[in-house]
Amino acid sequence: xxxxxxxxxxxxxxxxxxxxxxxxxxxxxxxxxxxxxxxxxxxxxxxxxxxxxxxxxxxxxxxxxxxxxxxxxxxxxxxxxxxxxxxxxxxxxxxxxxxxxxxxxxxxxxxxxxxxxxxxxxxxxxxxxxxxxxxxxxxxxxxxxxxxxxxxxxxxxxxxxxxxxxxxxxxxxxxxxxxxxxxxxxxxxxxxxxxxxxxxxxxxxxxxxxxxxxxxxxxxxxxxxxxxxxxxxxxxxxxxxxxxxxxxxxxxxxxxxxxxxxxxxxxxxxxxxxxxxxxxxxxxxxxxxxxxxxxxxxxxxxxxxxxxxxxxxxxxxxxxxxxxxxxxxxxxxxxxxxxxxxxxxxxxxxxxxxxxxxxxxxxxxxxxxxxxxxxxxxxxxxxxxxxxxxxxxxxxxxxxxxxxxxxxxxxxxxxxxxxxxxxxxxxxxxxxxxxxxxxxxx
Amino acid sequence: xxxxxxxxxxxxxxxxxxxxxxxxxxxxxxxxxxxxxxxxxxxxxxx
Numbered sequence: 001x002x003x004x005x006x007x008x009x010x011x012x013x014x015x016x017x018x019x020x021x022x023x024x025x026x027x028x029x030x031x032x033x034x035x036x037x038x039x040x041x042x043x044x045x046x047x048x049x050x051x052x053x054x055x056x057x058x059x060x061x062x063x064x065x066x067x068x069x070x071x072x073x074x075x076x077x078x079x080x081x082x083x084x085x086x087x088x089x090x091x092x093x094x095x096x097x098x099x100x101x102x103x104x105x106x107x108x109x110x111x112x113x114x115x116x117x118x119x120x121x122x123x124x125x126x127x128x129x130x131x132x133x134x135x136x137x138x139x140x141x142x143x144x145x146x147x148x149x150x151x152x153x154x155x156x157x158x159x160x161x162x163x164x165x166x167x168x169x170x171x172x173x174x175x176x177x178x179x180x181x182x183x184x185x186x187x188x189x190x191x192x193x194x195x196x197x198x199x200x201x202x203x204x205x206x207x208x209x210x211x212x213x214x215x216x217x218x219x220x221x222x223x224x225x226x227x228x229x230x231x232x233x234x235x236x237x238x239x240x241x242x243x244x245x246x247x248x249x250x251x252x253x254x255x256x257x258x259x260x261x262x263x264x265x266x267x268x269x270x271x272x273x274x275x276x277x278x279x280x281x282x283x284x285x286x287x288x289x290x291x292x293x294x295x296x297x298x299x300x301x302x303x304x305x306x307x308x309x310x311x312x313x314x315x316x317x318x319x320x321x322x323x324x325x326x327x328x329x330x331x332x333x334x335x336x337x338x339x340x341x342x343x344x345x346x347x348x349x350x351x352x353x354x355x356x357x358x359x360x361x362x363x364x365x366x367x368x369x370x371x372x373x374x375x376x377x378x379x380x381x382x383x384x385x386x387x388x389x390x391x392x393x394x395x396x397x398x399x400x401x402x403x404x405x406x407x408x409x410x411x412x413x414x415x416x417x418x419x420x421x422x423x424x425x426x427x428x429x430x431x432x433x434x435x436x437x438x439x440x441x442x
Numbered sequence: 443x444x445x446x447x448x449x450x451x452x453x454x455x456x457x458x459x460x461x462x463x464x465x466x467x468x469x470x471x472x473x474x475x476x477x478x479x480x481x482x483x484x485x486x487x488x489x
Contacts, residue, residue: 028445050478057443065452072456085467135486136464171468319478321450325482327460330454333479334469352469398452400479403469407462440449 003394007434020066048354082132090146108357115345147181202244205254233250247281269315299431319432333400337379354405
């Protein structure tokens with residue numbers, strides 16, 4: 001399978017199955033497009049000899065396994081049904097009242113609650129017990145807002161460190177915070193203990209304040225921005241992301257990335273909001289083209305900034321072609337419900353944080369130890385090889401089948417990908433490959 | 443080649459020693475609402 005596309009002045013083609021990327025002139029691009037679409041090459045407005053040259057080059061690439069390569073088969077799994085990653089909902093409470101919150105402003109459709117340390121310890125025990133031979137494990141301390149349960153956060157990390165020694169494991173902790181309650185002590189602890197930090201900040205002050213008010217209805221930008229900046233300043237080059245959300249109110253989100261850049265942030269992720277169509281903030285089908293055009297604009301901004309020596313990273317434009325994941329990983333995707341689970345404050349297990357509070361998706365409990373391996377098997381078997389739409393998509397090895405929760409929320413089926421996010425992912429992949437080409441050739 | 447320049451050689455690794463599962467779960471990294479896998483590191487490569 002081939003995907004030929006244009007990015008700025010570049011004519012590019014991705015060989016889907018091998019991962020090879022080719023840059024070409026306009027004539028070759030049109031030949032590849034014609035081959036893709038099954039149009040006769042005689043219909044192209046180029047001399048026959050030139051088309052022949054191009055076809056010969058394509059044949060040579062085919063022989064080298066870099067054009068129209070055969071579909072690969074991943075090796076058999078090596079670990080069975082292990083769980084290696086966990087999202088721990090330290091607090092189903094929040095000190096913000098974000099208007100687009102998928103967690104129902106922290107409550108996840110239930111009562112406001114903090115995770116007791118007994119549940120946190122049981123969750124880590126459950127993870128270790130189900131991790132098989134995996135050495136590297138991940139725990140995201142999530143919410144609501146995890147800093148509202150700070151004492152248990154610290155105890156959880158300390159307990160995790162004990163378990164690491166006892167079981168010869170490595171637990172990479174991450175924390176996702178809105179920064180409101182950050183202070184010097186928390187910043188130092190986080191920077192010492194957390195493998196990754198995700199800081200929620202939406203970009204421009206007016207955008208952020210409109211959608212991320214405090215519990216008393218005031219804007220939170222001035223509370224958050226200086227604290228996030230201080231954490232990042234002290235963190236040095238350790239992994240972190242400033243992560244924003246965009247809604248239909250800021251489809252010009254390149255301006256939010258610019259605002260984050262002006263605040264000094266270099267590691268940026270900006271995500272489309274996940275909301276049903278009836279929400280006033282939802283990104284609906286009529287917004288898709290605008291979002292796609294905005295990604296092009298953002299890619300141009302990123303390239304011009306980097307060219308001028310002002311480097312920054314946008315999460316979805318980052319691609320590691322040569323050192324990236326293996327085929328097995330690309331096929332199996334995010335791992336939700338299979339090797340990744342979320343735990344609510346009362347100890348219930350769900351396939352991922354997006355399913356928490358949805359009774360029909362409860363998989364078990366870390367307190368009782370029960371775990372629905374049948375549901376785990378359903379998620380394991382939900383991958384790009386079993387979803388026909390995904391298997392036929394050129395972006396499959398970049399997105400690996402998309403978000404199961406999105407699919408369920410929009411289409412009522414974890415196996416039916418949500419079309420709008422497919423379009424976003426394809427555009428972001430084109431931009432990522434285009435940026436790769438532009439920076440390589442400049 | 444006159445018309446085509448390969449800027450990335452075939453790179454999807456499907457060999458028998460892959461699939462160890464030691465890499466990061468993709469949704470844990472930064473997005474939490476979507477899925478991009480190709481920007482994840484191979485744990486073996488990053489050692």
